[in-house]
Structure formats: structure tokens, C-alpha cells
Amino acid sequence: MTPPMTAEERTALIAARPDQARGLLRQMLRVRRLEERCVELYSASKIRGFLHVYIGEEAVAAGVMSALRPDDAVVATYREHGHALLRGVPATAIMAEMFGHVEGCCRGRGGSMHLFDADTRFYGGNAIVAGGLPLAVGLALADRMLGRDRVTACFFGEGAMAEGEFHESLNLAALWDLPVLFCCENNLYAMGTALERSESQTDLALKAASYEVASWAVDGMDVLAVEESARRAVEAVRSGGGPHFLEFRTYRFRAHSMFDPERYREKAEVEHWMERDPIASLRAELEASGHLDADDWASITREVDAEVDAAVEFAESGTLEPVADLARHVRSERSTA
Amino acid sequence: MKTTYREAMRAAMRDAMQRDERVFLMGEDVGRYGGGFAVSLGLLEEFGPQRVRDTPLSEAGFVGAGIGAALGGMRPIVEVMTVNFSLLALDQIVNNAATLLHMSGGQFNVPLVIRMTTGGGRQLAAQHSHSLEGWLAHIPGLRILAPATLEDARGMLWTALEDPDPVLIFEHGSLYNVAGELADDAGPVDIDRAAVRRTGADVSIITYGGTLPMVLAAADSLAAEGIDAEVVDLRTLRPLDDVAILATVAKTHRAVVVDEGWRSGSLSAEVSARITESAFYDLDAPVARVCSEEVPVPYAKHLEEAALPSVARVVSATRATVGAGEPVAGHA
Structure with a gap:
């Protein structure tokens, strides 16, 4: 893992940038509350299909997104509501998408697993494990060929590291020295298959390093550590340092999807990780150091709840795309010679 | 040039x-x-x-x-x-x-x-x-x-x-x-429409890609027997040019589809289905198909030849479609 900050360094970091720490807390809470509402709405049959929530892993997206520029690109997975939200896709458009409404960010054609947004260069939303990695390599190739100093951040779970597309992509990115930040969200389970049951080498950063990609493991439950490592890695990638790989060690508190009885892990293990809840931990730390009081917290939760309420209201009042438009967007509507 | x-x-x-x-x-x-x-x-x-x-x-x-x-x-x-x-x-x-x-x-x-x-x-x-x-x-x-x-x-x-x-x-x-x-000034072409590569009145042979030269050779051979085949090159396999397919069938009333893919679930199946769906009453004979035999393509030359479409198979299928029998020995 990246050298852990000492208690003194950490205190100094928070003291130097308390607004930033509070900001990260707020960003994580936005994801948490949005996801909690998604679960409720799924139970109420407002959201259908597959639904994978990010509860427990919020520190990863919050930390990495804060290190990116608006013109960078993001490629994510099917557990991507949080990534989309923190990348800047409006909560209203995300929620309307999950309702299948035309006001959604993909007009209701993608749903929970396929959120896309051109304005924020958010390239999905990929439901095939590891399927997004080659896209990220290509986006970075285009930037390289066009002389742009943009970074492509590519998120994937540790399960993706057993896929051929992971290996092909890391090799290609390293071979061509492309500006990709590979962000592995190691939540220890590929659906229900534990890391040690799917990988011969469970030190994932070591595995990535075998491609001559600079690689580190990071405590993914600590948003300050995530932000710090992501910022350094993004700077290195942007300044021509080639692809970088960060393994964020994190944990999914909820089931894989809404159809998962969780037979593959012990409740005690979940409870153990929940003690490291990234939101509760940072909140406690900020309170203890005098950088967050009850009013601050009340204000943050009020704002976040209002945002989520507004998103649900927006989605509830959304409309359905006319069935007459079913065949649109299969091919572009521009003429083709 | x-x-x-x-x-x-x-x-x-x-x-x-x-x-x-x-x-x-x-x-x-x-x-x-x-x-x-x-x-x-x-x-x-x-x-x-x-x-x-x-x-x-x-x-x-x-x-x-x-x-x-x-x-x-x-x-x-x-x-x-x-x-x-x-x-x-x-x-x-x-x-x-x-x-x-x-x-x-x-x-x-x-x-x-x-x-x-x-x-x-x-x-x-x-x-x-x-x-x-x-x-x-x-x-x-x-x-x-x-x-x-x-x-x-x-x-x-x-x-x-x-x-x-x-x-x-x-x-x-x-x-x-x-x-x-090829013309010196040859340049971009459309990628929407099928093309009639040989005009004919008796039967339409519809194909694409690698089997086009074979089908044209078959059409020449059929012409010598008095069968005037029209040859349609699909060019674009998706989306299919339904207009061209239906136009040639409306003209000749008979169709043979030649496709190097296997017959089951093939492009030839799709073309044949579209003809029967949209031009059934124009047809004077069932749509015929010449496809690869349903085996993995073998190495040995004689077996590979037997597995793939050939001029002889196209000629034979076309004769059957126009109701002509196999020529007797010494004829044609």
C-alpha cells in the first residue's frame, strides 16, 4: 500500500485543507444517500433490471474524481451510479434514467448499468466485466495522437483482473505509453467469488506491475489516502509518466445486486468492514479534530437529502419516450453519404 | 489502369x-x-x-x-x-x-x-x-x-x-x-445498395463477396444452355437492400441465393425469408440456396471443394429453379 500517513501528517493535512476534507465527506454522503434511495425505489418497483449499489466503496470514486479535470475521461462499470454522480452527471438525470424515463441521461435506454454523459466525458456504464478497459486505452490513444494532455480514468473491480481484456489493455497501454489511470476497486468478491478463489496472485498491484505499469495499493476506505494517491498518479500520468495502476482496497457493504442472498461471506466479515465505514470514519475524525460540528453535519445532510429528494421528484414526474422512437439511436441520424 | x-x-x-x-x-x-x-x-x-x-x-x-x-x-x-x-x-x-x-x-x-x-x-x-x-x-x-x-x-x-x-x-x-x-479516377462508392452485375430475364442469382466470381462463371455457363440469369451482388449485408432484392425477383420470378456461410441461420436464410415474406406471389418457384455443407471446413482439397459452393452446384441449383433438367450427355 502507499506509505500510510502518520497520525501527525494526517492531522496536518486536515488542518491545512479542512474544506477539502469536508467536501469529500459531502461527496461520499451524496453517493450513500442516492444509493440508499435506489434500494428503496427498487423495492418499490420504480427501478427495475439489475441494480448494483456502491455503498461502502464511496471513498474510491470520491477521491479519484476530485483529482480529475473536466476534460479528462472516465470509464466505469455497472456499479457506477456514484462515479457518474461525482463526475458531475446530475442526480436528476441519473435517477430519471433508472426510472426508464426519457429525461434520463440516456433517454431510458441504458438504465442503472449504462449511465453515459457526453458533457462530463463519462463513457459508461459497462456491464461486461473488463469490457471498458480497451475503450479507456483507445480514448487515451486518441489523446496521445491528437497531442492533448488529458487523462482517462478507468474503473473496474478486481474480478476484471482475471479477464483477458485486462491483460491486453495493460500491456497495450504500457507498450504505447498511454495516459490511462487504471483504478482497481478491490472489494474482495467478484460477485460471490472471493479473490483467493479467482486469482493465483492476490497481490494485485504486483500483478499489474508485471506490465511495467507503475502500481500501488491504497486503503480504499480512507478517502484522504485515495485522493492523495489519485492526485499524484493523475499528475504523473498527465505529465507523460505513462499508465498508472492503483488498487483500492475496499468493501461492498450490500449484496452484489438485488438478487444476492450472500451465501459466500460471513456476516461478521461484513460487520468488521462496516466498522471502517469511510463516511463514519471521516466524520468522526473531523469532529474529533474540531473541523466539523453538529451544525456543519446537519447542513451537509440537509443539502444532500434535498438533492436526492429533488432527483426522485424529477424522476417521478418524468415521461416515457414514445414507442414510435424505438428504433432511434441504432445508427446515427446524420446522413451517411 | x-x-x-x-x-x-x-x-x-x-x-x-x-x-x-x-x-x-x-x-x-x-x-x-x-x-x-x-x-x-x-x-x-x-x-x-x-x-x-x-x-x-x-x-x-x-x-x-x-x-x-x-x-x-x-x-x-x-x-x-x-x-x-x-x-x-x-x-x-x-x-x-x-x-x-x-x-x-x-x-x-x-x-x-x-x-x-x-x-x-x-x-x-x-x-x-x-x-x-x-x-x-x-x-x-x-x-x-x-x-x-x-x-x-x-x-x-x-x-x-x-x-x-x-x-x-x-x-x-x-x-x-x-x-x-480499374478507372484511373475510381473513388468512393455508395455503401447502401446492391448492384446488378449481370442482367438476365430467367432467374436471379443473389450473392456477395467471394462467391460473386463463381456465380458470374455459373451464369456464363447457364447462358450457353439458354438460361438467362441475372446476378445480384448484395455488397452491403446489413442493412440489406430490400428494394434491389425484390426488384430482381419481380423481374425474373425465380431466385437462387448463394452464400458461403452454412445454410442454418445464414444470411441466405434471411434473404430467402425476405423474398417469401414480401414477394411470395411474384415467385414461380421456391427460393433455392447454395451454401456450405454443414461441416467444419476440412483440409483435404477434394473434401473442401465438396464442402463449399461451386460453379457446378450453382449451375445445378439454378437449372432446377428454372425447371430445366440436367443436360443429357453430349448436350450443352
């Missing part, structure tokens, strides 16, 4: 890279080796390693990278050496290239061209002789082309690159050495 299919395709790539700086070629051995089928020979020297990129043997990786580069503003030509290897990239082709525009509600189009060799007939055995373009023609979101002539080898690529969405070009391996005359 005198040229070959291979040279015409190379000229098309050179022209595209000269016209548009965003166009680049990548694939296995397209650079230093000159291309698995020598199509890109010389392009590395002319355009340099940035625009003629040798890739590792990573079909999913570099096809996906082509999709990403297209999303990022480039106009990639990705060469997959053969359709057989493209099976390793089906995830990227089917799950990403074909779906991104739709899943994103129209936000992200993928202006990508993928070229690959297809087909059998060269004693390359089962894993190197597939004709799977019909499979890919099943997928909404893709445009599938099968250039069968020098004009199309020269002209389809640029039009494909101008398409804002993914286009797959299937080049039958038996066509690369086909030589002939």
Missing part, C-alpha cells in the same frame, strides 16, 4: 490517410510485415509508425482501443487479420461498438471501420476458413460490407470512414489476387 483487389484496397487506405489526418491503421503485422495478406505493404514507410500501428496479438484489446480512439475523435481502421481471429474480439464488436450509441441515448457514436479477411477455399482447414459475416449481419448497430469487385475494394472504405457509426468490411481471401481494369 491494371490493378488487383489487394492493390485497390491498399490505394483506398492510402487515399483515406492522405485525405484525413484522423485516419490511422492498426492491427497485427500491418506495419513491418506489410499485413498478413500484404494489403498494407508500404504504408508504414509512407505514413510512419504513429499511423500504421503494429499491435500485439490482442484482438479484444486493439479492437476495443479502436472503439475508444473513435470515441476520442480519431477515425481508426482496425485490421483483424481474419474473421476467425475476430471471435476473440466479439465482446468489443457486439457489446460495445454496436451498442454504445443506443445505450447512451444517442450521445456516443463510434466512427470505426474494421477490416477482416473471410472465407475458405485455400486448404486452411476449419479454424481458418470461416465465413461468419452473416453472424455479424445479425447485429443491429453495425453496417456490414462485402466488396466483391475492384471498384468496391477501392471505393467502399472512404464511404465507410465517413459513416458516423461502426462499419465492418469483409474481404474474401480468394479475391486479393483478382486482377483487372
Whole structure:
């Protein structure tokens, strides 16, 4: 893992940038509350299909997104509501998408697993494990060929590291020295298959390093550590340092999807990780150091709840795309010679 | 000018890279080796390693990278050496290239061209002789082309690159050495319509790609027997040119579909179904098909020949369709 900050360094970091720490807390809470509402709405049959929530892993997206520029690109997975939200896709458009409404960010054609947004260069939303990695390599190739100093951040779970597309992509990115930040969200389970049951080498950063990609493991439950490592890695990638790989060690508190009885892990293990809840931990730390009081917290939760309420209201009042438009967007509507 | 299919395709790539700086070629051995089928020979020297990129043997990786580069503003030509290897990239082709525009509600189009060799007939055995373009023609979101002539080898690529969405070009391996005359000013051609390659009144033989020369030879042979066949080259396998298909059937009232793919679930099945759905009452005979036998393509020459469509099988199926018997010995 990246050298852990000492208690003194950490205190100094928070003291130097308390607004930033509070900001990260707020960003994580936005994801948490949005996801909690998604679960409720799924139970109420407002959201259908597959639904994978990010509860427990919020520190990863919050930390990495804060290190990116608006013109960078993001490629994510099917557990991507949080990534989309923190990348800047409006909560209203995300929620309307999950309702299948035309006001959604993909007009209701993608749903929970396929959120896309051109304005924020958010390239999905990929439901095939590891399927997004080659896209990220290509986006970075285009930037390289066009002389742009943009970074492509590519998120994937540790399960993706057993896929051929992971290996092909890391090799290609390293071979061509492309500006990709590979962000592995190691939540220890590929659906229900534990890391040690799917990988011969469970030190994932070591595995990535075998491609001559600079690689580190990071405590993914600590948003300050995530932000710090992501910022350094993004700077290195942007300044021509080639692809970088960060393994964020994190944990999914909820089931894989809404159809998962969780037979593959012990409740005690979940409870153990929940003690490291990234939101509760940072909140406690900020309170203890005098950088967050009850009013601050009340204000943050009020704002976040209002945002989520507004998103649900927006989605509830959304409309359905006319069935007459079913065949649109299969091919572009521009003429083709 | 005198040229070959291979040279015409190379000229098309050179022209595209000269016209548009965003166009680049990548694939296995397209650079230093000159291309698995020598199509890109010389392009590395002319355009340099940035625009003629040798890739590792990573079909999913570099096809996906082509999709990403297209999303990022480039106009990639990705060469997959053969359709057989493209099976390793089906995830990227089917799950990403074909779906991104739709899943994103129209936000992200993928202006990508993928070229690959297809087909059998060269004693390359089962894993190197597939004709799977019909499979890919099943997928909404893709445009599938099968250039069968020098004009199309020269002209389809640029039009494909101008398409804002993914286009797959299937080049039958038996066509690369086909030589002939091509106009000096040959340039882009449409990629929407089928073409009548031979006009005829008695029967329509509908085909595409590598079997076009075979079908034209069969038509010549049939003409000597007094059977006047019209030959339709589909050119674009998705979307199919229904107008042209129905027009030729309305004219001749009889159709034979020739397709190197296996019969079951094939492109020939689709063409035949469309004819029966839309022109049933124009037909004077059932639609006939000449396809590959339902076996993995064997190595031994006599068995491979027996497995693939041939002039003799096309002639025989066409005779049956027009109600002519097999000629007696000494006749025709």
C-alpha cells in the first residue's frame, strides 16, 4: 500500500485543507444517500433490471474524481451510479434514467448499468466485466495522437483482473505509453467469488506491475489516502509518466445486486468492514479534530437529502419516450453519404 | 489502369490517410510485415509508425482501443487479420461498438471501420476458413460490407470512414489476387445498395463477396444452355437492400441465393425469408440456396471443394429453379 500517513501528517493535512476534507465527506454522503434511495425505489418497483449499489466503496470514486479535470475521461462499470454522480452527471438525470424515463441521461435506454454523459466525458456504464478497459486505452490513444494532455480514468473491480481484456489493455497501454489511470476497486468478491478463489496472485498491484505499469495499493476506505494517491498518479500520468495502476482496497457493504442472498461471506466479515465505514470514519475524525460540528453535519445532510429528494421528484414526474422512437439511436441520424 | 483487389484496397487506405489526418491503421503485422495478406505493404514507410500501428496479438484489446480512439475523435481502421481471429474480439464488436450509441441515448457514436479477411477455399482447414459475416449481419448497430469487385475494394472504405457509426468490411481471401481494369479516377462508392452485375430475364442469382466470381462463371455457363440469369451482388449485408432484392425477383420470378456461410441461420436464410415474406406471389418457384455443407471446413482439397459452393452446384441449383433438367450427355 502507499506509505500510510502518520497520525501527525494526517492531522496536518486536515488542518491545512479542512474544506477539502469536508467536501469529500459531502461527496461520499451524496453517493450513500442516492444509493440508499435506489434500494428503496427498487423495492418499490420504480427501478427495475439489475441494480448494483456502491455503498461502502464511496471513498474510491470520491477521491479519484476530485483529482480529475473536466476534460479528462472516465470509464466505469455497472456499479457506477456514484462515479457518474461525482463526475458531475446530475442526480436528476441519473435517477430519471433508472426510472426508464426519457429525461434520463440516456433517454431510458441504458438504465442503472449504462449511465453515459457526453458533457462530463463519462463513457459508461459497462456491464461486461473488463469490457471498458480497451475503450479507456483507445480514448487515451486518441489523446496521445491528437497531442492533448488529458487523462482517462478507468474503473473496474478486481474480478476484471482475471479477464483477458485486462491483460491486453495493460500491456497495450504500457507498450504505447498511454495516459490511462487504471483504478482497481478491490472489494474482495467478484460477485460471490472471493479473490483467493479467482486469482493465483492476490497481490494485485504486483500483478499489474508485471506490465511495467507503475502500481500501488491504497486503503480504499480512507478517502484522504485515495485522493492523495489519485492526485499524484493523475499528475504523473498527465505529465507523460505513462499508465498508472492503483488498487483500492475496499468493501461492498450490500449484496452484489438485488438478487444476492450472500451465501459466500460471513456476516461478521461484513460487520468488521462496516466498522471502517469511510463516511463514519471521516466524520468522526473531523469532529474529533474540531473541523466539523453538529451544525456543519446537519447542513451537509440537509443539502444532500434535498438533492436526492429533488432527483426522485424529477424522476417521478418524468415521461416515457414514445414507442414510435424505438428504433432511434441504432445508427446515427446524420446522413451517411 | 491494371490493378488487383489487394492493390485497390491498399490505394483506398492510402487515399483515406492522405485525405484525413484522423485516419490511422492498426492491427497485427500491418506495419513491418506489410499485413498478413500484404494489403498494407508500404504504408508504414509512407505514413510512419504513429499511423500504421503494429499491435500485439490482442484482438479484444486493439479492437476495443479502436472503439475508444473513435470515441476520442480519431477515425481508426482496425485490421483483424481474419474473421476467425475476430471471435476473440466479439465482446468489443457486439457489446460495445454496436451498442454504445443506443445505450447512451444517442450521445456516443463510434466512427470505426474494421477490416477482416473471410472465407475458405485455400486448404486452411476449419479454424481458418470461416465465413461468419452473416453472424455479424445479425447485429443491429453495425453496417456490414462485402466488396466483391475492384471498384468496391477501392471505393467502399472512404464511404465507410465517413459513416458516423461502426462499419465492418469483409474481404474474401480468394479475391486479393483478382486482377483487372480499374478507372484511373475510381473513388468512393455508395455503401447502401446492391448492384446488378449481370442482367438476365430467367432467374436471379443473389450473392456477395467471394462467391460473386463463381456465380458470374455459373451464369456464363447457364447462358450457353439458354438460361438467362441475372446476378445480384448484395455488397452491403446489413442493412440489406430490400428494394434491389425484390426488384430482381419481380423481374425474373425465380431466385437462387448463394452464400458461403452454412445454410442454418445464414444470411441466405434471411434473404430467402425476405423474398417469401414480401414477394411470395411474384415467385414461380421456391427460393433455392447454395451454401456450405454443414461441416467444419476440412483440409483435404477434394473434401473442401465438396464442402463449399461451386460453379457446378450453382449451375445445378439454378437449372432446377428454372425447371430445366440436367443436360443429357453430349448436350450443352
